[in-house]
Amino acid sequence: DAKTTQPTSMDCAEGRAANLPCNHSTISGNEYVYWYRQIHSQGPQYIIHGLKNNETNEMASLIITEDRKSSTLILPHATLRDTAVYYCIVRKSLKTSYDKVIFGPGTSLSVIP
Amino acid sequence: NAGVMQNPRHLVRRRGQEARLRCSPMKGHSHVYWYRQLPEEGLKFMVYLQKENIIDESGMPKERFSAEFPKEGPSILRIQQVVRGDSAAYFCASPSAGGEEKLFFGSGTQLSVL
Numbered sequence: 001d002a003k004t005t006q007p008t009s010m011d012c013a014e015g016r017a018a019n020l021p022c023n024h025s026t027i028s029g030n031e032y033v034y035w036y037r038q039i040h041s042q043g044p045q046y047i048i049h050g051l052k053n054n055e056t057n058e059m060a061s062l063i064i065t066e067d068r069k070s071s072t073l074i075l076p077h078a079t080l081r082d083t084a085v086y087y088c089i090v091r092k093s094l095k096t097s098y099d100k101v102i103f104g105p106g107t108s109l110s111v112i113p
Numbered sequence: 114n115a116g117v118m119q120n121p122r123h124l125v126r127r128r129g130q131e132a133r134l135r136c137s138p139m140k141g142h143s144h145v146y147w148y149r150q151l152p153e154e155g156l157k158f159m160v161y162l163q164k165e166n167i168i169d170e171s172g173m174p175k176e177r178f179s180a181e182f183p184k185e186g187p188s189i190l191r192i193q194q195v196v197r198g199d200s201a202a203y204f205c206a207s208p209s210a211g212g213e214e215k216l217f218f219g220s221g222t223q224l225s226v227l
Contacts, residue, residue, distance in 0.1 A: 036216070041125040043117075043204050043218030044156065087156075099148065100169055101206075101216060 022088030
């Protein structure tokens with residue numbers, strides 16, 4: 001089973017920031033938070049990941065709470081092409097041990113014109 | 114998704130036939146994951162392989178399904194005696210190098226069983 005919980009769906013106005021929450025209250029110290037998205041019928045796409053510090057790349061920002069029990073993916077200026085299912089995943093660093101990647105149902109984000 | 118090649122993109126089989134799905138990971142990578150996505154459902158882990166070894170097949174159905182990743186050539190997901198319930202999108206993923214693995218997915222194979 002997935003170790004995360006996410007809202008089933010969200011809407012966001014085009015051009016506004018999309019803030020997608022994720023709860024992972026049972027996360028352990030050596031587990032990372034990863035975000036992927038899947039645009040309809042395509043293969044999932046890696047977005048960003050982090051351990052405990054906030055992270056930013058060209059696609060998004062990841063804010064992880066100090067206790068690491070939840071995080072938020074931020075798409076700063078959502079476009080129609082950001083409409084997708086967004087998956088939040090926790091998994092161990094493979095530097096220490098194998099850990100399969102389990103996808104939950106994710107959040108279906110609809111960007112509205 | 115660049116670099117992870119899956120073929121065919123679409124595969125149509127009649128009930129009872131065999132389906133072979135191929136996946137070539139990113140160049141130089143020796144591990145692949147296979148996932149299945151039934152219509153209107155999420156991605157379900159099937160199997161994780163490295164060259165010539167199955168690391169984790171805990172998500173594979175007990176019968177009719179098998180996977181391999183030979184020393185040479187692509188990884189193969191084989192489904193024998195297909196049934197209509199096997200109709201799904203099958204994705205493979207190639208992990209990036211290093212411990213903080215990102216998964217790069219292929220475009221998938223859409224299997225339709227008539």
